[in-house]
Amino acid sequence: MWMSMSRRRMGPLLWAAFILLLAPGNASPASVGNPEDYTADEAERTASDNIVFDDYRGKGCVDDSGFVYKLGERFYPGHSNCPCVCTEDGPVCDQPECPKLHPKCTKVEHNGCCPECKEVKNFCEYRGKTYKILQEFKPSPCEWCRCDPNTEVHCVVSDCAVPECVTPVYEPEQCCPIVKTGPNCFAGTTIIPAGIEVKVDDCTICRCHNGDWWKPAQCLRRECLNGQTLS
Numbered sequence: 001m002w003m004s005m006s007r008r009r010m011g012p013l014l015w016a017a018f019i020l021l022l023a024p025g026n027a028s029p030a031s032v033g034n035p036e037d038y039t040a041d042e043a044e045r046t047a048s049d050n051i052v053f054d055d056y057r058g059k060g061c062v063d064d065s066g067f068v069y070k071l072g073e074r075f076y077p078g079h080s081n082c083p084c085v086c087t088e089d090g091p092v093c094d095q096p097e098c099p100k101l102h103p104k105c106t107k108v109e110h111n112g113c114c115p116e117c118k119e120v121k122n123f124c125e126y127r128g129k130t131y132k133i134l135q136e137f138k139p140s141p142c143e144w145c146r147c148d149p150n151t152e153v154h155c156v157v158s159d160c161a162v163p164e165c166v167t168p169v170y171e172p173e174q175c176c177p178i179v180k181t182g183p184n185c186f187a188g189t190t191i192i193p194a195g196i197e198v199k200v201d202d203c204t205i206c207r208c209h210n211g212d213w214w215k216p217a218q219c220l221r222r223e224c225l226n227g228q229t230l231s
Contacts, residue, residue, distance in 0.1 A: 061086035082113035104151045126153040142175035164213050166191060184208065187217035 064078040084091035098114035107119035124131045124147035131147040145155040160176035168177030183194035185208035192198040194208035203224035206217040
């Protein structure tokens with residue numbers, strides 16, 4: 001009813017204009033794309049597809065950052081590379097003999113042509129214990145050791161004389177054995193003193209070697225009858 005009343009008031013011409021404005025083909029300019037915009041986008045895509053990158057082969061060299069170097073020019077391709085010379089065949093780089101890294105190196109940096117050791121272990125390990133550089137210590141009564149600057153332990157062992165007996169005694173905190181009972185040797189399973197003849201049984205007399213206490217004693221066995229030596 002409202003529409004019919006409005007139509008009578010607006011008149012035929014105004015009503016026709018109103019219908020045209022509401023038709024789908026007459027949408028507002030804001031909702032309709034500009035043909036010129038599509039043309040510009042397509043032109044941009046075409047231009048990007050036709051980009052030609054410079055080819056420096058035979059003319060120069062390029063490093064990791066994109067810098068271009070002339071033929072014959074010396075440069076570093078990257079921060080961890082050796083120096084190179086730009087040639088027509090590409091970069092020709094130095095191959096120096098780098099110094100060996102310390103075996104105890106704990107931190108290595110690769111910021112140059114050769115790797116560098118930035119941190120070395122500054123202590124020594126010996127038999128489960130740690131020692132400072134240049135520290136001297138005695139892990140046993142017979143050993144004198146030192147922690148060298150290269151973190152290696154260098155030890156000297158005391159040279160003890162051979163004891164003049166077969167029953168040496170090892171005292172605490174002393175390196176070399178002590179002879180408490182005097183020189184002696186073994187006569188079988190019996191220990192006899194050195195320097196004298198010892199009758200180890202009724203028919204056997206033994207004597208230690210002079211100076212060679214580790215050798216078994218020299219023994220002389222005579223013929224016996226019921227424990228009596230036969231003459």
